[in-house]
Amino acid sequence: MFKLYSQLTKFGIVIFVLLAGIAGYATGFFIESTFSVKHFGYFLLGLYFLSSGSLALNQVQEYKLDQKMPRTQNRPIASGKIKPLAGLIFSLSMLLVGINILFEMSVTAGWVAVTSVVLYNGLYTMLWKPKWVFAAVPGAIPGALPVTIGYAINNPDIFNSESVYLFMIMFLWQMPHFWLISLKFIEDYRKGGFPTLPVTVGVERTYFHIGLYTFAYAGVALASPFFILTSWIYALIVLPFAFVLIQQFFKFYNSNGTKNWLSFFMWTNISMLVFLYIPVIDKWSFLFIGRN
Numbered sequence: 001m002f003k004l005y006s007q008l009t010k011f012g013i014v015i016f017v018l019l020a021g022i023a024g025y026a027t028g029f030f031i032e033s034t035f036s037v038k039h040f041g042y043f044l045l046g047l048y049f050l051s052s053g054s055l056a057l058n059q060v061q062e063y064k065l066d067q068k069m070p071r072t073q074n075r076p077i078a079s080g081k082i083k084p085l086a087g088l089i090f091s092l093s094m095l096l097v098g099i100n101i102l103f104e105m106s107v108t109a110g111w112v113a114v115t116s117v118v119l120y121n122g123l124y125t126m127l128w129k130p131k132w133v134f135a136a137v138p139g140a141i142p143g144a145l146p147v148t149i150g151y152a153i154n155n156p157d158i159f160n161s162e163s164v165y166l167f168m169i170m171f172l173w174q175m176p177h178f179w180l181i182s183l184k185f186i187e188d189y190r191k192g193g194f195p196t197l198p199v200t201v202g203v204e205r206t207y208f209h210i211g212l213y214t215f216a217y218a219g220v221a222l223a224s225p226f227f228i229l230t231s232w233i234y235a236l237i238v239l240p241f242a243f244v245l246i247q248q249f250f251k252f253y254n255s256n257g258t259k260n261w262l263s264f265f266m267w268t269n270i271s272m273l274v275f276l277y278i279p280v281i282d283k284w285s286f287l288f289i290g291r292n
Helices: 002-009 011-028 037-066 084-105 107-131 136-154 161-184 186-192 197-201 203-222 232-254 261-284
Strands: none
Touching: 002 011, 002 037, 002 084, 011 037, 011 136, 011 161, 011 261, 037 084, 037 107, 037 136, 084 107, 084 136, 107 136, 136 161, 161 186, 161 197, 161 203, 161 261, 186 197, 197 203, 203 232, 203 261, 232 261
């Protein structure tokens, strides 16, 4: 039963969402405020219900397309283990609970949550993804909003440079992340009828766009001192990770995609968490090492 539930809600992705939300929560938290475990736990619960409900609803919306793709045809709704109506009721219930919790904690966070659902389950799933080769670019907006939701819980000023940096890291990370997956499963997406980048413009052009966004993603991380307060931790952690990320891309590119796919994919994902948590480490490092 838990396996079926975790497949429906895409539990692995939810973990990434929660980690991103925690980074936003910790960065937006005012040092003068008193930390409350109850407040933090309630936030995690709200974000968990929101992301789980949205991802489950996505499977309801796409179950007929999932049936065409070997990679996704065993998903709970596509395989018939869960009826579409049951999945719809379940996902909407989770969404309502999550949105309600986030609105109770912060009106700004609540509206960002609503925006993320409208963009992901509405525009992206129903309009952009089935018809547009570059759907991943605007589709990355709702994918980057969990960190903004976390920030907004403690600080409603989500357009300040600190919050914008967190959003941009998550936004730019998603293009190489998704296009690497679409390269790996190019035939699946072809069978499903999705006009992904490799299917529509070819593998070589996809390498170019992956490289373009990888450089932009690493560039924003390297430019973090222009967005946030940084210390020696910046040079110690960000620079090496950005360098290795670019190095992994070139190894992948020079092998014409035949080698280093997994290594580049993993470094892309790990670096995202590192780049998100640099502001957290910098902001709270004084608790452990002192700061004059």
